[in-house]
Amino acid sequence: MAGRRKMPKLDRIYLKCDRALCRRTVKPAYTCRVHGNFREYTDILGALKNWCLLWVTLAIIPITIAVHTLKINLSLTYLSFGITTNSAVLPIVLSLFWGRLTGSAMVSGAVGGSAIAVILWLALANVYPGQWVDNLTLNTPSLAGNLVALVAGGLITCVVTCLSKVVKTDDEVWEVTRDIDNPLSPWTELYQKDLNLTGAYKLGMRPSLGEVEETFRGANRAAIISSTFLTFVLVVLVPAAMLGANVLSMEGFNGWVWISKLWAFAATIFIIVVPLVSEVMQILRVSRENRVSPIEAGAFSTDSDGGGDHTVSAVDLQSVF
Template sequence: MPDMLSQYRRYEDELLHYKSWCMIWITIGIVPYGLIILNSGVNLNWVMFTLQGVLNAFPFPLLMTVVWSKCTAKAVITGSIMGAFAYFAGVLIVAELVYEGGLGNFLTNTSADYSILGGITSAVIMSVSCTIIISLCSHNIKTKQDADRIWDKTLSIDNPLNPWRYIYGEELANINVSENTKINTTHMTKIFRNARILAVVGGLISFVIFGVVIPANVLSLEILTFDQFSSWTFACQTWVMIAAAFAIVVPPVEEIVQIVRFYIRNKSNEFLNKEENTLSGSMQSLVDIN
């Protein structure tokens, strides 16, 4: 066991070393790469619109790998590729049929609003449909035990230097799981029940706000006045500042809280050990006297 831990420590150090050098070279290389793209005459707006549209073919298949045990690798790969092709097909069809000049005015029409909307809609529908259909045709799950076995595979992915069972020791103790009990998906579901509810509710609220309320409000205003535009930009800036503050402040605060909790627990364990040693020493002295 110690030999395995030393090998894993060496492996982890090599990965961290490799990651650091990758970050350095990417940071150095991105500047000349950007200058080359800028001087090549490529329409950066069209590239950004196209990239953002193509990426919509990938989130939903990846999401299914997390929430659906019957999702297969073939389905995810095929669904993502077909979704990307569907995006380009949707953009080209809408640009040709809706806008004046069709594909003759390629850069302008293929980056127009309805073209991008048609491409994104096609990408999402195609990727989701292919992923679901292929998964249903290729999965090997017949019973609930088969599904649990699939999820249990993720529990075998662990860091022996910092086992996840130790990380979630307090949560496992709250649901009365002993050290000799084999952890399964039922235990993890109980631990993350509140987090799952919060994620689902928060996701639905975010979808309603950003997918329904805001687009409907914007579409109702054909031409924004100066005051309306100022209000819109102020709302966007406020939201970005709140999101940035949350992303910057919350992670270090959580780490500090975890450090303080572990410090207090270690000090408490140290005090208990001293008390036990003192008590055992006193008992040994009484035995020696007798």
């Protein structure tokens, strides 16, 4: 701002020391005019992330106990979840390859496909004799609901996109995408070696879409080949092998059930214990770092040129005095 008096270098260093040493909830503000607000935002997110993951992980246990106590039909819950979310699969896939795709088309496909699939699922369950709720778990209504959700979501997305007047090129989409960047760690610096960038520290030194595609052409081919191979194995090869198998004996069936149970228990323990332990270790590590003084660590941040936060060692601090 014109006419604004610049803070002396020594005062800015003291402010950085005060912020790092401060134990209050509201800390002194960052003085960098370029990255200050972004650093405050990332500090808030970093503090919330660990605690949110910890409490969500701990909440899995009482939720599981409540579901077991209330005797909720997990098969019906699983089927309803798949039917209501499959409509978003093709819109998400199209967002990776179709530059003209619009956000309203994706929302319309996901919501519209889910609504059509649920209506068809409930209607087919009503056709069969017996309890209507039990019929919801039958193979035919479930298969029809999932297929309709998948196909309808993609068709609605394509139709709404084609009817829209918005026409975007791949280069325009690429520019919008790479504008979503972290100013403290720009993607040009992260991919400087891969893209052979000589001035990655400059904001204007961003390669074009064609240069990025040419650089990662090998990785793109590897991803396409591996995904195609895995799709063939999981969708064609494994089901074909199961169709050719004979009827299991009682011993073979018991062995298959026990393997499935062990696999399920191991997966359950892993997804509950590992995130919990990881987040606890992360919280303890951050707590230890917060107890260390920046002067004891030998470095802290300042923005001596007003253009960004830089690391200043204890030797630099002595030079200021």
